[in-house]
């Protein structure tokens with residue numbers, strides 16, 4: 863008879879923890895910026911964009927980026943940098 867009561871007591875001791883740690887409220891993206899020197903996130907919710915490989919090469923060189931499925935996901939600031947560097951293209 864003893865052990866069940868003992869086990870239950872043990873459980874209630876550990877069962878008081880708040881489960882808030884399982885869901886992170888910290889704002890973190892899922893898609894890392896494709897620019898190798900950048901550690902920001904390229905999620906849409908962060909203003910990230912996807913560039914073509916050719917566009918990425920123009921600004922960061924052939925080994926300066928990481929591609930995903932034929933595109934390069936870049937964060938907001940990298941996109942702005944790219945836009946600045948390729949200002950010769952007026953089309954949006």
Ligand SMILES: [Zn+2]
Nearest residue numbers: 895900937940
């Ligand atoms: Zn970036």
